[in-house]
Structures are given as C-alpha cells and as structure tokens.
Amino acid sequence: xxxxxxxxxxxxxxxxxxxxxxxxxxxxxxxxxxxxxxxxxxxxxxxxxxxxxxxxxxxxxxxxxxxxxxxxxxxxxxxx
Numbered sequence: 001x002x003x004x005x006x007x008x009x010x011x012x013x014x015x016x017x018x019x020x021x022x023x024x025x026x027x028x029x030x031x032x033x034x035x036x037x038x039x040x041x042x043x044x045x046x047x048x049x050x051x052x053x054x055x056x057x058x059x060x061x062x063x064x065x066x067x068x069x070x071x072x073x074x075x076x077x078x079x080x
Contacts, residue, residue, distance in 0.1 A: 013065045014065065014066055014067060015065050015066065015067035015068065015069050016032055016033075016034075016035065016037075016055060016065040016067075016068055016069070017032065017033045017034075017069045017070075017071055018030045018031065018032050018033070018037075018051055018068065018069070018070050018071065019031055019033060019071050019073055020047065020070050020071060020072045020073060021073045021074075022074065023040060026042065027040060027041055027042040027043070027047075028040060028041055028042075028043075028044065028047045030047055030050070030051050030054075030070070032054075032055075032058075035058065037054050037055065037058050038054075039051060039053075039054045048070070051068060051070065052068065055068055
C-alpha cells in the first residue's frame, strides 16, 4: 500500500520590508531586509514604483510577497 505524503510547498512571505533613507546625493535609496534587493529614485513616487518593479523582478509569481512595506528612516541630529 503506497503512503501519500504531503509535499512541502514553500509559501510566499506575507510581506517584504524595505528600509528607505534619503541619499546623500539626493533622492532616496531602498534596500530589502533579508533579501538582496536595492533600488533608488529621485522622488518618493518614483521610488515606490521602482520598489514594486524590483520585487516583481526578484521573485517568481508564486513566491512573490503579497505586501511591500516601506520603512522610512530619517535621522535627526540635535545640538547637545
């Protein structure tokens, strides 16, 4: 009698998180946490589109996360 086993199908991550910082040269830089994905753009709107495009290029349809979370990082320096 053959025994049926469940195949371990890899489920896509629910979300992918990008850390966004202002670039010293102007514009914005984004890198994905836990993945080798990096992109940059001059405006916030352009960056959002570039991040979506980078995620589509990096993942196959079946493995693509359902949500992209952008974590905007802004350092503020105050005099002591």
